[in-house]
Amino acid sequence: MASVLVLYAHPAPHKSRINRRLAAAAREVAGVTFRDLYELYPDFMIDVEEEQKLLKEHDVIVLQHPFYWYSAPALVKEYLDLVLTYGWAYGEGGTVLQGKILLQSISAGGSEDVYCSQGRNRFTIRQLLAPFDQTAFLCGMRYLAPHIVYSANQLSDAASIQPFAQRYMRLLKALRDETLPLEQAASAEKINDLIPA
Amino acid sequence: MHAPHFFLSAFIYLGAAVLLVPVAHRLGLGSVLGYLIGGAMIGPFVLGWVGGTQGEEAMHFAEFGVVIMLFMIGLELEPARLWRMRGPIFGLGGLQVLLTALAVMGIAMAFGLEIKPAIATGMILALSSTAIVIQTLQEKALMRTDGGSDSFAVLLFQDISVIPMLAVFPLLAASVARMEHHGWLHELPHWAQPLVTLGAVVAIVIAGQFIVPRGFAILAKTGLRELLTAAALLLIVGVALLMTQVGLSPALGAFVAGVVLAGSHYRHELESNLEPFKGLLLGLFFLAVGASLDFSVIAGKPLLVAALVFALIALKVVVMFVIATFLKIRGSHRWLLSLALAQGGEFAFALLSMAIQQEILEAEVSRLLVAVVALSMAVTPLLFIIYERIIAPRYTAVSKDQRAPDRINENAPVILAGFGRFGNFVGRFMMSQGVKVTVLESDPDHVDMLRKFGFKVFYGDATRLDLLHAAGIEHACLLIIALADQAKVAQLVTEVRAKFPKLRIMARAHDYDQRFELMNLGLASEDTVHEQMGSAQDLAVRALRALGKPAYATERAARRWRRYDEETVHLLVPVHEDEDAYASIVRERRIELTQLFEKDLAELSDDSDKGWEISRAEES
Numbered sequence: 138m139a140s141v142l143v144l145y146a147h148p149a150p151h152k153s154r155i156n157r158r159l160a161a162a163a164r165e166v167a168g169v170t171f172r173d174l175y176e177l178y179p180d181f182m183i184d185v186e187e188e189q190k191l192l193k194e195h196d197v198i199v200l201q202h203p204f205y206w207y208s209a210p211a212l213v214k215e216y217l218d219l220v221l222t223y224g225w226a227y228g229e230g231g232t233v234l235q236g237k238i239l240l241q242s243i244s245a246g247g248s249e250d251v252y253c254s255q256g257r258n259r260f261t262i263r264q265l266l267a268p269f270d271q272t273a274f275l276c277g278m279r280y281l282a283p284h285i286v287y288s289a290n291q292l293s294d295a296a297s298i299q300p301f302a303q304r305y306m307r308l309l310k311a312l313r314d315e316t317l318p319l320e321q322a323a324s325a326e327k328i329n330d331l332i333p334a
Numbered sequence: 335m336h337a338p339h340f341f342l343s344a345f346i347y348l349g350a351a352v353l354l355v356p357v358a359h360r361l362g363l364g365s366v367l368g369y370l371i372g373g374a375m376i377g378p379f380v381l382g383w384v385g386g387t388q389g390e391e392a393m394h395f396a397e398f399g400v401v402i403m404l405f406m407i408g409l410e411l412e413p414a415r416l417w418r419m420r421g422p423i424f425g426l427g428g429l430q431v432l433l434t435a436l437a438v439m440g441i442a443m444a445f446g447l448e449i450k451p452a453i454a455t456g457m458i459l460a461l462s463s464t465a466i467v468i469q470t471l472q473e474k475a476l477m478r479t480d481g482g483s484d485s486f487a488v489l490l491f492q493d494i495s496v497i498p499m500l501a502v503f504p505l506l507a508a509s510v511a512r513m514e515h516h517g518w519l520h521e522l523p524h525w526a527q528p529l530v531t532l533g534a535v536v537a538i539v540i541a542g543q544f545i546v547p548r549g550f551a552i553l554a555k556t557g558l559r560e561l562l563t564a565a566a567l568l569l570i571v572g573v574a575l576l577m578t579q580v581g582l583s584p585a586l587g588a589f590v591a592g593v594v595l596a597g598s599h600y601r602h603e604l605e606s607n608l609e610p611f612k613g614l615l616l617g618l619f620f621l622a623v624g625a626s627l628d629f630s631v632i633a634g635k636p637l638l639v640a641a642l643v644f645a646l647i648a649l650k651v652v653v654m655f656v657i658a659t660f661l662k663i664r665g666s667h668r669w670l671l672s673l674a675l676a677q678g679g680e681f682a683f684a685l686l687s688m689a690i691q692q693e694i695l696e697a698e699v700s701r702l703l704v705a706v707v708a709l710s711m712a713v714t715p716l717l718f719i720i721y722e723r724i725i726a727p728r729y730t731a732v733s734k735d736q737r738a739p740d741r742i743n744e745n746a747p748v749i750l751a752g753f754g755r756f757g758n759f760v761g762r763f764m765m766s767q768g769v770k771v772t773v774l775e776s777d778p779d780h781v782d783m784l785r786k787f788g789f790k791v792f793y794g795d796a797t798r799l800d801l802l803h804a805a806g807i808e809h810a811c812l813l814i815i816a817l818a819d820q821a822k823v824a825q826l827v828t829e830v831r832a833k834f835p836k837l838r839i840m841a842r843a844h845d846y847d848q849r850f851e852l853m854n855l856g857l858a859s860e861d862t863v864h865e866q867m868g869s870a871q872d873l874a875v876r877a878l879r880a881l882g883k884p885a886y887a888t889e890r891a892a893r894r895w896r897r898y899d900e901e902t903v904h905l906l907v908p909v910h911e912d913e914d915a916y917a918s919i920v921r922e923r924r925i926e927l928t929q930l931f932e933k934d935l936a937e938l939s940d941d942s943d944k945g946w947e948i949s950r951a952e953e954s
Contacts, residue, residue, distance in 0.1 A: 150884045179885035212886075 138168065139238075141313050142195035146174045146202040146213045155244040155289045155298060156203055162302040163201065166309045170195060174212050181215055188220045193233050197312045198278075200269070201242040203289070207258075207265045209241075217272060226276045235277035238312070238319075240328065241269060242284040242305060249287045263326045281317075282325040284308055284332075308332045346383045347392070350376050351617050364473055366466050367715035369617050373624020374712075384625055393622035393683075397584075399615025400465045400680065401574050402608055404493070404585040407468065407486070408592020409601050416593055422484050427491020429657045430675070434460040437653055441645075447699075450506045454694045457499045458686060458703065459646060461679035464489045464585065466714050469616055471674065474718065475794050475801075481670030484663065488654075488675055493586045496681050500581065503685070507692035527581075534580040535590060538573060542594030550600045562600075563607040570608075583681075623680070623708055631705040642706045647713065650676040666721075666729035673717040673725075678707030747772045748812045749805050751796035751826060753784065756842055756865055757816030761789065772805045797826045799833070807834060815841035820848055827855045849903060859904055871896060 143163045147156050150173075164171045170191065178184075192198060202209045224230045243262065251257045258265075262285055273280035286292070286301045311317045311333055322328050350372035358368025376383045384392065411419075439456035443449065467485055468477070476482040546569060553561050570588050577587030595601060632639045654672040663671065686704055689695040695703075750761050753775040761771050761784075773789045774796040784791045794801045796817060807813065813830060817823050823841055830837060840861040843849035852862045871892050878888045 148886050151887065175884065175886040177885075179889040 139196040139313055139315050140194065141166075141169045141197040141199065141309055142191055143169055143171045143199045143201055143242075143309070144174055144213075144216070145172065146200070146210050146216075148175050148210050148212070150175070153203070154293060155286050155301065156201065158295070158298050158302045159201065159242065159244070159286070159305045162306045163199075163309055166306055166313070168313045169309050174216060175210075178212065181212065183212075183216055183219050185219050185222070188216065189222075189225060189233070192220065192237075195237070197238040197240075199240055199242055199309070199312070204243045204245040204262065207260075208268070221272070221276060232277065237278050238281060239269070239273040239278045240281035240283060240322075241266060242308075244286040244289040246290045247287065249285075252287075261326055279319065279323060281319070281322040282328045282331075285327045285329060304329070304332055307334075343384055343392070346376050347618060347621055350621060355617070364470055364715045364718065365617075366470055366473075366620055367712070369620030370624040370712045370715075373621035374627050374629075375624075376621070377625030377627060379627065379629035392618060393626060396615050396619035396622050397680065398571075398574070399612055399617075399619045401584045401588045402570055402612040403465065403468060403616060405570050405573075405588035405592040406605060406608060406612060408589040408594075409596050409605055411593055412596040413593055419483070419487050419490075422487035423491050426484055426657065426661060426671075427488040427495075429661075430488050430654055431460045431492060431495050433657065434650060434653045437649055438646075441649070451689075451695050451699070454503065454506050454685075454689050455699075455703065457502070458682045458689070459650075459678055459707070461492045461496070461681045461685075462489060462650070462675040463677050463679040463711050463714065464493060465616060465619055465680055466677065466711055467674050469620075470715060470718050474722065475798070476670065478794070479667065479670070480663070481667035481674070484658075484667065484671050485674045488671070490589070492679065492681075493583055493589070496583050496685075497581070497586075499685065500688075503688055503692060503694065506694050531580045531582060534576050534582070535587070538576070538587060538591050539594050542591050542598075546595060547598045547600060550598075550603070554600075554603075559607075562603060566604050566607045567611065619680075623711055626683070626704070627708045627712070628701060628705050631701050632709070635702075639702070639705055639709065642702070643709045643713065646678065646706060646710050647676040647717070666726050669725045669729075670721055673721050674714075676717055677710040677714045678703075679711075682707045747790070747806050747810050748814065749774065749802070749807060749810045750814045750816060752816035752818065754816065754818055756818075757814075760814060760816055765789065772810075774801060774805055795822075797822050797829070799829065802830070807837070810834075810837060813837055813839045815839065820844060820851075823848070824851060824855065827852060827857065831856055846903070853903075859900070867896065867899070 143160075145156070145160050145163070147153050147160075150157050150160075160171070160173070163169055172191070174183075200209065200213060202213055208214070221227065221234075222231075226234050245252070245262060247258060252260065252262050252265075254260070263270075263282055266283060270280045284305065292298050292301075308317075308328065316333065317328075318331060322331050325331060351369060354372035354375070355365050355368035358371065359365055375381055378384070435453075435456035437456075438459045439449075439452045442452040442455045447455065467489060471477040471482045471485060477486070550562065550565065553565050569591065573587045573591045574584035577584045595604065651672045654675055655668060658668040658671050683704060686695070686700050686707075690697055690700045748764065748769055749772045750757055750764075751774045753761055753773050757773075757775075761773055764771050771789060773784055773791045774794065775784065775791060776795050790805075792801055792805050796802070796815075807830070815823050815826055817826070823843075827839055827841065830839060838861065839857055840863075841852050841857060842863050842865045843852055844865060846864065849859075849862045849864055853859055875888050875892045879885055
C-alpha cells in the first residue's frame, strides 16, 4: 500500500466542470490525502513547512489541475518554487523526495489530435510537461505520464464526465495498491490506457 | 455660612483665580504659583478679604480637592502597575521619610529643642506636598517621566506614613492629653482597632470591585449624566468619611478606591466627571494655602524665616539627592525628584495644629513652622522652573551628544502617534520587519510593554509640539497617525504640515468623511486608510467562504472591490467641500454600484477573470 497525496489546483472551481468532479471523486478514495491548494492558500501564502511534511509522508504525489497555457495554474508554480527547497528536495542533502512518484492529472480544452507535431499545438502534452518531468528528475522522483481528460469544454453534463471520474478513481486506487505497470507508465505519452478497467 | 457671605467669598476666590492664574501662566510660573499669590493677596495679611477661621474652613473644604486628585491618580494606576512600583514606594519613599525626619530632628536638637518636639518636627517636615507636586508634574507633563513617577512613589509613601505618625503623636505629648477626633474607634479594645481599619480598606476594595461598577451600570442606563457625577462624588465623599472614621487619611482611601476602579469600564467616565471638581477644589486649596501665609510672623523675623525656608529646601534636596544617588537614579531624573519634593506638605498643617493641641510644640515654634512650610510650598514652582530652564536642558543636550554614535539608525525615525487598538498593529508589524518605530502614546498602560520590546516611547499627547520635537520629528522620514480622536488627527496633520511640509504623513481615518478631510488637508490618498475597510472586507470574505464560495475567487473579488472603492474616493475628494456636487456624485456612484450589482448578478459571478474560462488559448 502506497500513500497518495492529491494536490488539486483550480483558481475558479465554480467555473470548472471536469476538475470539480474529478476532485470530488478523488476525495472518495480511501488512502488518498486530498488538498485543495486554492482553497488553502487563496492569498498564495503557502505553508512551506506543512507542505513539506505532507510530501515527506506520502509515496505518490498527484498534481491535479486544468492545463492553463500549456502548464499549471499559477499557484502550482508558486508551490513548486516555495516548497521544493534546496537542501530538502534537491541539492546537497536534499533527498526527502527520492524514490517517490510524481504525476499530473490534467484536463485540456483541446482534443488529443491538436496535441501532436502536426497539430495546432505542435507538441504532445507529455512534451509540454517537460519542466515538471525535469523537476521530478532533479528531485530523484519517478515521473509518470499524465492522466489527461481531452476536449474538456465539450464535456458539459454530469453523465458524460462520470466515466472520466470513475477512471480517475481507478487510477488513484491502482497507485495506492501499487498495481500500475510503472515502467510503462513512466515512458507512455499518457497514463489513460494503462489504468486497469 | 450666610448665603450673601458665601457669594462674596466665592466671588473673591474665583476672582483671584481668574485674574492671577492666567498672569502666572503667561509668565511661565505655572498655575500653582498663581493660585498661591492670589491667595496671599486676598488673605488676612494683605487685603484681608478672606481669612481667619473662615479661611481655614475654606482650606478644609478644599482639601477635598486633594482627595479627588488622589482618587484620579489611583484611577490611572492599575493594581499590577502599582505592584511594580513597590520598590520605589518603599525603598525611595521609606528612605526619604526616615532620613529627612532624622536629619531635621538632629538639626532641631542642635538648636535646642527637646527630643520629643524634635521628633515631631522631623516627621512634620519630612512630608512633601502631594497637591502641589502632582499638579505641577501633570501641568508640565513630567508625571510619566522616571523622575515624575519616582516623585509620585515617594509622595504615596508619605501619605501612608501619615498613619503611623498620627498614632505616634500622642506618645510625644508632654501631657497625657488625647486626641478627640478618633472617637469610637479608640473605645474599642486595642486588638480590634487595626482590624476595623483593615476591614475598612477591604470594604473599599470589595465595593470597588463588585458593587460600584454595577451601581454605575444601573445609573448609566438612566442616561442622566449628572447622576453619574453625583455618584462619583458620593463615592469619594463616602470613602473619605469612612477613612476619617477609622483614622486613615481620606486621600489614601480615595487612592485605594481609585486603584480598584482603574480596571473598570467607568474609569474614563469617572475621570471626565470629576476633572472640573478636582481642578476647582485644588485651585481653592492653593488659594487657601496662600491666604494662610502669616505675614506677621514673616515680617517679625524675616531673616530667620528666610533662613529656615532655605535650610528646609536645601536639606530636603540634599537628602533626596543622596538617596537617589545611592539607589542609582541618574541624570535629570535625580534632579527632578530632589527639587520636586523639597517643600513641606499640606499634612504638615494638620500635624502642626495637632502638635499645638497636644502641647508637643510651643505655639510660637509651630506658627513659625507653618509659615516656613507655606513659604516652601510657594517656592516650589520656582524650583520647577529652575529644573525646566537650567537643569533639564543641560541633560538633554548631554544625552544627545552621548547618543551620537547610535543616532545613525535613528536618524530618520518613523514616528507612530497612538498605540491603541489600531496603532499597535501598525507598530508591532513594523517592528517585526526591523523598522525602528518611535511611539507617542498617552495611555500609560501600554508603555512598559512597549519599552520592553524596544520601542522608543514618549508619553503624552501627540498633538503637543514639544513631544514631537522630543521624538525627533525634524529628522523623521514618516509620521504615522493612529489616534482615535478625529479632531486631534486633523490638528496634528495641520500643525505638522505647517512646520514640516516635507514630512510624509500617513493617517488612519474612521470613515469616508475623515478620509476626505485628511486628503483635503494635503495627505495623499494612498497615505490615508479607512480603518474599517480591511476588517470589513476580511469578514465579508470569510462569510462568503462559509457559504461555500471558492476562496481564491472571493479573495480576488474582494480586492477588486477595494480598488473600485479607492477609485470612488479619488473621484469624490476634490468636490468634497462642495456639498451639492458631492451629493450628486455619491448618487451617481450609488447608481453605478447598483448597476454593478446587477451586472454581477446577471453573470452569476465576477466577469473580470475571463482567463479562468474553460475555453483556453489552444482553442480558437
